């Protein structure tokens with residue numbers, strides 16, 4: 382399709398420019414994304430959209446939902462292009478160059494968020510004028526959320542708002558990095574930090590204190606036991622890889638030195654359940670263990686002893702739809718009929734639970750997400766542009 386290739390070539394430099402601008406906003410999860418949202422809103426305003434925003438409690442973070450109306454402003458079912466605006470942190474010294482300054486090399490763009498998932502957002506913003514240039518059969522919506530990486534905190538707010546506004550949708554495409562493959566299911570994602578409070582004392586007299594580290598280790602051992610149980614629970618093969626629910630402790634912090642009894646320790650851990658039952662199984666068992674076994678022992682020497690499990694996020698799984706309008710649409714647009722599943726969490730389950738047919742398909746490889754020297758290739762960005770331009774053509778005809 383030479384015409385389409387021409388359009389891609391025209392839009393591509395603008396895509397790179399937008400991506401470079403998006404990378405500059407250091408929108409690490411939990412921090413303000415307002416400047417980035419302002420930038421996206423301005424871009425979309427230029428092509429004529431109606432927008433609304435939803436905010437976190439303090440007003441420091443926002444979701445943006447913008448619409449290019451369909452013909453006759455009819456309430457026909459539209460399509461959502463959805464991306465999250467937050468990125469995981471980057472340690473400057475580990476990177477070859479500043480993670481927040483886009484660097485182009487060997488037909489790749491390097492920078493935090495290039496692949497997960499500002500590359501997709503850049504593509505949607507670059508193609509927005511094209512969508513606005515013709516009367517569309519149905520509306521096209523742009524949804525940019527905050528704090529996806531820390532438990533999908535933004536998306537529920539925008540979904541609740543959409544419900545109030547009574548807007549109907551036919552499909553949602555979530556542009557997480559899937560190398561432009563259609564993903565139709567993923568596991569849930571539960572993330573926790575468990576805080577242990579002991580009692581400080583001199584190491585020469587262990588009885589004088591309560592070691593928070595010791596209790597964190599016992600708690601960890603219980604988690605490892607439960608992790609092994611998870612493997613046995615799903616005898617029926619799922620389509621996931623690995624096929625069972627997983628549990629991982631990713632960070633342990635506490636103590637100040639060998640000769641001091643640690644009064645503080647914390648564990649950061651996660652569960653990726655193949656079904657809700659497995660997630661509930663872990664929560665119930667570890668909570669019971671902490672409450673009935675560890676806590677009474679801890680409190681013996683120290684009434685202030687405590688174990689507190691903080692829920693960072695519990696992201697619902699994304700289940701395979703019998704016939705997925707969204708997956709069929711994406712396969713039709715990309716010309717790739719393969720449908721797959723994956724093991725990382727996204728906002729897809731939330732959109733799906735709101736009754737919207739959903740698919741995950743976006744540029745970049747998941748292998749690049751959250752890594753040092755994260756990048757996205759030009760080729761992947763162009764493939765995404767091709768999908769969006771095909772969508773525009775389909776909606777304009």
Ligand SMILES: [Zn+2]
Nearest residue numbers: 465497498557
């Ligand atoms: Zn992501």
